[in-house]
Amino acid sequence: MITPASRFKKKLPVPYTDSLPDEIKGNVGKWKDRKFHDHGIIEHISESGEHVFSVKVGATPNVRFSTDTLRKFSGIADQYGIHALRFTRSGNVELLANSLENSLKIKQAVEDLGYFVGGVGNTLWSIGSCTAYLTCTTAVVDSPSLTKVLYDNFKSYFTGEDPLPAKLRINVGGCPTSCGGLVADIVLIGHYGDAPSYDPEKIKMCLPAKADSLDKAVPELVMVCPVNAIKAYKKEDNSVGIDIIREKCIGCGRCKDVCDHITFDPHKAGLSILVGGKTSNTGFGPALARVLVPWIPVRTPEYREAVAVVSKLIDIWKSNGKPGERMSDYVHRIGLSELQKMLDIPVTRWNKPTSPPSGFGVRQFLTE
Amino acid sequence: MKISEGEFKERENDDVLSKGLELLEYYEKGPWPSHVTEIRKTKYPIEVYASGLGKGESQWYGGSAKIRYVYVGFISRRSKDGKQTELHFRVFHPSGQFYTTEALGKLLDFADKYGLGLIETTGQTGGMIISMDADLADEAVDVLRSIGTDIGDTGDTFRDFASCVGPALCEYAMYDSLAARDYYLAYPPIYENLSNQQFPFKVKLKFSACPMDCARAAHRADFAFIGMWDGAPDVDQDLLRKKEEEGELKIHHLVEECPSGAITWDEERKKIEISAGKCQKSMNCIRRAFPAIKPGKDRKVALLAGGNIKGRFGPKMAKPVAILDDYRQAGDFIMKIIEIWEEKSPHKERIGDMLFKEGFGKVIDGVKDTLPTNLQGIPVGQTRIINSAVLNDAERRMYSEWARRITDEYGGD
Structure with a gap:
């Protein structure tokens, strides 16, 4: 029983x-x-x-x-x-x-069977992908199909037919939550590229019914915003209304995470591309990838822009990286700003290069 | 002819679906094995995926499912058109994720009989994800338990814990990261909470047996256990010289490439020296020269806290807590930190968010009595990473133009 x-x-x-x-x-x-x-x-x-x-x-x-x-x-x-x-x-x-x-x-x-053996030594070890449109509610870009296209283009780096200076890991995340994590040499992240909007009727399902409750507790939809860009207020009929402050919004989508009725304009969605992450304590040590390019268009089925930018990054690393030097270590060595110059990328507040901190992981214990 | 709004919507949906089905065909071509081809062999409702691709937007909403007296371990979805549902189990892997073909066969039979025949071998949290037949899910829980595993790994509680392959297959392992995962999954205060959802958000523990951190513990875990050692690596000078003579490595490369600048070459005595004080345990020389250079014999486990990818204040790396003699020494510390977190944090704040808000040093110092060794280490400051952007039209055009130039360089369209 x-x-x-x-x-x-x-x-x-x-x-x-x-x-x-x-x-x-x-x-x-x-x-x-x-x-x-x-x-x-x-x-x-x-x-x-x-x-x-x-x-x-x-x-x-x-x-x-x-x-x-x-x-x-x-x-x-x-x-x-x-x-x-x-x-x-x-x-x-x-x-x-x-x-x-x-x-x-x-x-x-x-x-x-149509599968490949590889991913050991100086190769592409894997392209990690979240589930996106297969099951996720917050996905912006479909990471599995993008991953398929990247693998199709970079198969010879996995099998070792085309040698790399060192191990390479790529992660693809369908939304800014980036379930694949940021400890990969190259990370592609789907995001809306814009502030959210909402249907004023449907959004009520994500808010308290009566405005009196605002005195007692902050609605979850307001609370989850990391930059305080969502404000709740009392409407005349004692229902709850919200304002989304575009100037503050960073487009992270955490509001959508708790409310299915937050909407974005899919035509403005794009991919950000981050570099310099890795988990291992070798080289400069473990680090999170940082934003190199804040937005490129997403055009199915071929995702040509994404493929071109990743190809270019790998080529730069192949020509300039030392033997055995991970791409992330190469990026740390030359600096994000230098890489942006080599790529001639416009720099805005979204990809402003900061000197990446290093010395994470167990290195934080070594205090000589 | 005028059509009703309902009909209009239906036709629009048909267009989206047919565009999506074309995209599915595209993603079955190309040299790399296709997820679409795999999914087509299963009972997964692939038209929802096709509609998503056609529309450029996920077609899933959160759903609900009930399995009697089981509150953690399954996730349910419903499609936006209301026609389909999807339910999947997150199933605990054994530590190390090894399967005999016999054990795997039982799980595959299970996935066919009670599920859709579709498996995601390792989800981002760590579990094996099996797509289920929602009608059979209740019965399936007991069947899975009779096979020797269970569902878990969802909700605001302890998730699945992950470990690297550890001593089962790796010569660098400095402690048994697999036994450590087993120990903490079964650690009574944690085990009691595996079935409940009562914390502000999820909690993850990860175990890497060396500083190369294959379990990605320093980033992806609230509590990270990373194997290390005290002092300098051990060097077998004869074997090292032999490796050089045989052309396997160049000693001067080891000296030059050491990220810590800790290795020097003594020309007179023809041997290397590694400074214990300078060595950052990067594993650089060890992985190039093993077993001529090995981790030192005084093995330790570094405990770090507060890492996460998904948290209110964005992605974080873990900060240093203490160096332990044994992985079993952190249980009280973990439960005490969770107690403080429950008190201080609202829903959807991770432990790393709480430590950031309250001050890492202050919180850790307040619970130092739970640990047998002194607090150690100096946390590295982190700047916030925003991996999204809110662009205006001019900026969007500017980056489109830039992407166009790179795309033209690589074959154009």
């Missing part, structure tokens, strides 16, 4: 060791070295003398798979691998094997 007590407690998949294949279970904490093969295969070498290979398969945009395709990957892992796979933090699929020979067979089988 379903009771509150029977349903309330969560069943957790712990301990993690129960999920490991035997080949890994015996070697946890014993890995002593690794070798890269073929831009997509990592050989993990254990003190025990055992070797495990992971074969990284690039995922579809927004890492969406049919069960049919995942069954095929699973079948490949059974046929050539060690009957196991893992999903990476970015949602890519790593099939696990016990020899290089079998890893190469896995690679061939994956390619026969």
Whole structure:
């Protein structure tokens, strides 16, 4: 019988060791070295003398798979691998094997399915994408389709056919919330490029019914605005009205996050492009990406402007970055302002270069 | 002939849909595997996605669903035309996200029988996202539990926690980031809250076993645990020289590239020296020369707090709290910070927002007794990042013109 007590407690998949294949279970904490093969295969070498290979398969945009395709990957892992796979933090699929020979067979089988092996070493590791029009209510630009177009254009950077100076990560976010995060070398973010408006009738669903309540509490729609650009006031009939102050608004869309009836003009929507983010403590250390270009047009199906700007950024980095230097480290080294000069971008308050802070992560503990 | 408003709307919707369906076809072409092709193989209502693409706007509103006595772990949507609904489960991965084909098979069977046959392998929060048949969702919860996992990871409570691959596959791991995730998911004060929504907003913990931070803990977590060590890295000088002789690396590169400027070459004794005081634990030499250069043996876990992407005052990097001897030492600290957050913050403010508002140093200093080691570190100041813009028409034209020039350079249209 379903009771509150029977349903309330969560069943957790712990301990993690129960999920490991035997080949890994015996070697946890014993890995002593690794070798890269073929831009997509990592050989993990254990003190025990055992070797495990992971074969990284690039995922579809927004890492969406049919069960049919995942069954095929699973079948490949059974046929050539060690009957196991893992999903990476970015949602890519790593099939696990016990020899290089079998890893190469896995690679061939994956390619026969229309997928690619790569994303290891000096390559494009992944293009992260949020869900956008597939399920999200606040999405401005459809990140999965944009991600598809970017991957189509930059596939050879993933597979390693076209070498890069170092690892590259790109994130695509459909709205300023940017669920993909800002710790990527290049981040593209869909946004409205404008202040919001609203239907005066429908907006009532997001506001208190009577203005008397304004004395007691600030409506959530007003409170969530980080720049105080939304004001609530009492109307003559004791209902609540709002004003949106355009001069203050930064277009972040947090109001839309709590109210479906905030509307924007989709014709003014665009993409901002940020650079210089990464998670690793190497080079200049972890940092958030910063705005290089505040707005470019979004034109489906080809997203040509976005593809052109990203191509240009990669080309600049390929010609000027030192070997092994991440794009984010290159940007920190030369400065955002210098990069903007190289690109001849108009600078407004939205992409004014500031000296990017560094020394985040564990470096904040080192105080010599 | 005059048509009614309803008919007009219907025709307009048809136009949007047919444009959207054309776009879907476009996104099935090209060399990279297509999400559209994958979705077509499932029962997902793809026409809602097509309408969104056709209109240039997401066609989903928030929806509602009821699963008896389960309040966290599922998200429901309804399409703007009212014709479709969508429900998905956020399912806990095992730490490390390893699956035997047998275990994965059970989940795939589940996704077919109770869902739409569509899976997002790793959502941004960390869980596996399985699209569900809304009518079967209630029953599905128990089935999922019998497989050995559950739904969670939504709402204003503890979300799924993430860890890097850690010691399961990585030689750099300085503590067991996977066991740490397991420990905190099951830590009683946290576990009790996994089923409730009562905090101002979400809470995330992330565990990276080395400073390269593959779990993105320093940015994406309210509480970040990052493996590190005390002192300088350990050097096996003989092995290092051997690596150079074999052409695997150049020692002078390690010296020049060290971001901390902590490495010097002693020409007389033919060995490198690394200054413990200067070393910023960047991992630069370690990842180039491992195992000739390894993290020092005195292993620690750095605890940081207040990072987030989604928060009232924008994206933030986490600030330093303390260096722990063991990952298990932060439980009291976490719960005490949450207590203060509940008191100080309104809905939709993250812990990082509260720390910013109240003053990081002041709040952390007030709860230092919850930690066994001294507070340490100096937070780096951050400027606010605004990744959107409110442009006037002239500015929009200016950036369009700029984008046009770059586009022309790359093939034009």
